[in-house]
Amino acid sequence: MDSILCDELLQEIFHRLPPSSSAAVSLVSKRWLRLLRSSTVALSLTFISTPLALPSLSSFLSHHPYLSSLSLSDSSSSSFSSSSHHLLQSIASSCPNLRHLRFLAEPVSGFSLLSLSNSCPHLSSLTITLSRPLCFQWLAPLRALKDLSVFITGSETELFSYNGFASVLDAELNLESLSLCGSRGVDYGLNFLWRNCKKLEKLKLKSCECVGDNASFSAFIKGLETLKEVELRTSRTVADGVLLKLAEGSVSLSSLLVYDGGSKEGLLQFISHSRADVQKLDLRLPLDLDNDHLIAVAENFRTLSSLRLQSCCLVTGEGLKTIGRALSEELEELALINCDVVEREPGLLTTLGQNLKRLRKLDLSYNELLLDKELSAMLVSSSNLKELKLRGCNRLTNMAMVSMARRCKQLETVDIMYCCRIEMEAVELFLSNSSHLRQLQVEESKLSVVAKKLVSKNCIEIVA
Incomplete structure (x- = not known):
């Protein structure tokens, strides 16, 4: 049988097998092993850095000539000197067709990345940990790179060992998505990045204290004009400045996460003065968000289709009802995650359900005191929901599932993880009456034999 099947047919069969079958396939024969390797396009490896292991890794990668996606992490507690440099050299020499690389081994320097950028010209996505002092000139040869994620590490004293790259010619980068984590003090190397990112559409800043020195900030401001999506996570010292400049200069912004x-004032200034048609707003600001912000959203963001609030304890029903009235024909997604206003004000969900005619996604996760009657009253007016998340709502019972089955016939995705009072019988009832369901997040212990048959018959994905 082995001799009858040609190489191309075997490789096509390998592509259709689940990943778990790879180990068994590789043991059949040397031919099958060779064909399996040559047909593999994605690998995720955990590597232990030792001087003897590096040649083995290089040899292993060389047997995968069509590898286009690689994720490499280092499981060793301590690695020998220059291990990351040698790892990158091995990847560069063995994977010329690489398009996606997630390199989570030891931090690397800009110099170490030169071999990668020169040898892998097709690279379009890169996640890397970069050590100080920062240098980004290695990005210039990567004309295909669209998505870059950088974790910055190293002693801040190393910032002052920076010897300057001002003499290096600028090279316009084609980056569309940039994520930075951990910028500190005066990371001068960011100047090159901001000057040359003129096509940036998505920016993420996490745990960032700055965006560089004064020259870097000036260049950074110019790059805000093309942004469509911005995420600011635990970056309090730069958040107000970024929001102010977004309000002044960005008319393309459609999505903001903070x-x-x-601060209250900085966020209010942005909402009140932004000229962009913001469609998605995701905020987790326990002490920096109140009704004034929601009223400003209702007045200025009239095209908003998604509003997500987490742990916003100063918001009241008045603010949310204003949103409901103003955006009744626009809002399609509403998330009130761990927001005690849901529990403080009976009838709020009913009013929101009646106002929000176009609501398709609802997330009420981790409202531990949410009652069946409050949820059911909202679902009466939300029969067109396609996604419902109730994770961690411990007071909900089987009656909530009955209401969902009766009222929400269009549901495709449901999350009821950690709802301890919802029992097996209710899950089975819900599955029996949900013909459009495609994904259910629930504990496996709550799936009866009948429920499992329904899952299999209707091709429902269970996420436990």
Whole structure:
């Protein structure tokens, strides 16, 4: 049988097998092993850095000539000197067709990345940990790179060992998505990045204290004009400045996320003065968000289709009802995650359900005191929901599942993880009456034999 099947047919069969079958396939024969390797396009490896292991890794990668996606992490507690440099050299020499690389081994320097950028010209996505002092000139040869994620590490004293790259010619980068984590003090190397990112559409800043020195900030401001999506996570010291400049200069912004940073005044200024048609707003600001912000959203963001609030304890029903009235024909997604206003004000969910005619996604996760009657009253007016998340709502019972089955016939995705009072019988009833369901997040212990048959018959994905 082995001799009858040609190489191309075997490789096509390998592509259709689940990943778990790879180990068994590789043991059949040397031919099958060779064909399996040559047909593999994605690998995720955990590597232990030792001087003897590096040649083995290089040899292993060389047997995968069509590898286009690689994720490499280092499980060793301590690695020998220059291990990351040698790892990158091995990847560069063995994987010329690489398009996606997630390199989570030891931090690397800009110099170490030169071999990668020169040898892998097709690279379009890169996640890397970069050590100080920062240098980004290695990005210039990567004309295909669209998505870059950088974790910055190293002693801040190393910032002052920076010897300057001002003499290096600028090279316009084609980056569309940039994520930075951990910028500190005066990371001068960011200047090159901001000057040359003129096509940036998505920016993520996490745990960032700055965006560089004064020259870097000036260049950074110019790059805000093309942004469509911005995420600011635990970056309090830069959040207000970024929001102010977004309000002044960005008319393309459609999505904003702010978690654990900024100030009441800075956020209010942005909402009140922004000229962009913001469609998605995701905020986790326990002490920096109140009704004034929601009223400003209702007045200025009239095209908003998604509003997500987490742990916003100063918001009241008045603010949310204003949103409901103003955006009744626009809002399609509403998330009130761990927001005690849901529990403080009976009838709020009913009013929101009646106002929000176009609501398709609802997330009420981790409202531990949410009652069946409050949820059921909202679902009466939300029969077109396609996604419902109730994770961690411990007071909900089987009656909530009955209401969902009766009222929400269009549901495709449901999350009821950690709802301890919802029992097996209710899950089975819900599955029996949900013909459009495609994904259910629930504990496996709550799936009866009948429920499992329904899952298999209707091709429902269970996420436990």
